[in-house]
Amino acid sequence: MAKSAFSKNDIWLAAGVRTPFSKVDGTLSTIDAIALSVPVVKHMIAELHGGKPDFVVWGNVVPSLTWSNIAREILMDAGVDPAVPAFSTVMACSTSMAGVIEAAGMIDGVSRNLALVGGVDSLSQVQLGLGTSLSNWMRQFQSARSLGEKLSHAFDLKLQDVRLFIPAVSNRTTGKSMGEHTEITAKEWNIGRAEQDQIALQSHQHAIAAWEHGFFDDLVIPFGDLRRDTIPRKDTSLEKLAKLPPAFDRISGKGTLTAGNSSPLTDGASSIWVASEAGLAKLPPTLPRVKLIDWEIASVDFRVEGLLMAPPYAIPRLLARHSLTYADIHLWEIHEAFAAQVLAHIKALESTEFIKTKAGVAASFGAFPRDRLNPNGGSVALGHPFGATGARILSQAVKQLAGMPSGQRAIVSICADGGQGTVALLESA
Structure with missing residues (x-):
């Protein structure tokens, strides 16, 4: 799927803010998704x-x-003006990035020039539900008009329901x-444990350095007493990561994914601005902004391909459309759902056969520049509230x-x- 019908240089992204991210059942565990989002929205509106x-x-x-x-x-x-329309969206981990793409397609440069986009999830506030049979029984029980009808209906409930x-x-x-x-x-x-732990x-090292150098100071707002992400570990090491047991394949003896090289369940909310030239003029001139040049959405049959392997299909198509190679991209931000998934993406992107037979692109893009990858940390260290990650x-x-x-x-x-x-695909102005 290719980009929407906006013309080049019409759409801008301006950096938003987010809450600190906290591991599930941690500092933000008592806050639901709405309450996590409110201070982020208030800051953006201000x-x-x-x-x-x-x-x-x-997104949520x-x-x-x-x-x-x-x-x-x-x-x-x-407390935002009730005349501002608002709608929700969802696309799993791509949710708030999909929201940005939706907003970009809706901005027309006339009556729609500025969109506030964001997302949130509280993995600590997961609501349990009733099974369908029990839900149906409960609804019918509540609608019974007399005590006799309720008692009669009560005997219809089966243990398996x-x-x-x-x-x-x-x-x-x-x-x-x-x-x-x-x-x-x-x-x-053939992604090994050692290379996953290295990623x-x-x-963690990049995230800690970014915090210490002030990179996140204007991207993360305080939430109560919490001032910064709780997940990045300054004291981690390859030795410590190597001691962690497999988290998902504990039986075969060949499991390589651990709690250390996988993104943790996380609470948090984040935001971003999407604007036309006219919309950009409404924002503070100090806000970082870049052009949204193009986008691509890919989908694969995960019953055959890897569940998280769609991006290596999308990236070559996007680059080929603009006659770009990997060396022409100066910054790579790849979501770290798992270190293994990042490494699989890189291997696929460096495989001419994969690019030709799977992505359908007959081109060579060169070696992947790993030194340009996630310079300020990724989801393994920062956390991954599903709706907020994009x-x-x-x-x-x-x-x-x-x-x-x-x-x-x-x-x-x-x-x-x-x-x-x-x-x-983004470009600096």
Whole structure:
């Protein structure tokens, strides 16, 4: 799937803010998705000094029965002008990046010039549900008009109907978790434990360095007493990572994915601006901004291909459309769902056969520049609140790229459950 019908240089991204990210059942565990999002939205709206966005797109992956359009609920709680339309979106880990693509397609340069986009998830606030049979019984029981009808209906309840629905981080079609699928990919692509741990170590080292150098100071706002991400570990090492047991394949003796080289379940919210030239003029001139040049969405049959392997299909198509090679991309931001998945993507991108037979692109793009990958840390170290990750990665890329010379380019890539992925091409002004 190629980009929407906006013309070159019409769409800009300006860096947004996010909450600190915290591991599941940690510092943010008592805060639901709406409450996590409200301070982020308030901060973004305050940047407009009395103005307002033309519309809002907000993403959320973990479902809740207490809301259907979380975007609208957040705006109401944040005190935003109720005349601002808001809708929710979802595409697993690509959710808020998909929201950016949706917003870019809606901006027309006339009546729609500025969109606030973001996403959130609280993996600590997962609502359990009733099984379908029990839900139906409960609804019918409540609608009974008399005590006799209720008692009669009570005897209709069967023990096997009394089941709870517990949401899981797994694919509905296969029943396998993301980690179980990625273990398969790691074995198919011959991805070893040591190289996974090396990616994880670099992610933590880069994240810690970025925090210490102030890179995140204007990208992360305080949430209560929490001032920074709780997940990056300054004291981690290859030796410590090597001691961790396999997390998803504990039986075969060949499992390589661990808690250390996989992204943790995380709580947090993030945001970003999407604008036309006119919309950009409403934002503070100090905000980092870059051009959204193009995008690509790919989807593969995950019953045959790797569940998280769609981006290597999308990236060559996107680059070929602009006659670019890997060396022409000065910044690579690849979502680290798992270190093994990142390494599998790189191996696929360096395989001429894969690019030709799978991605359908007859071109050579050169060696992948690993030294340009995730310079400020990735999801393994920073965390991965599903709905928030897209806006987090894009804002991070916008700030990094905006500080580079004019004409420099970035690729931002996110894999998603369901065998899908989103990729964006950015350029500094």
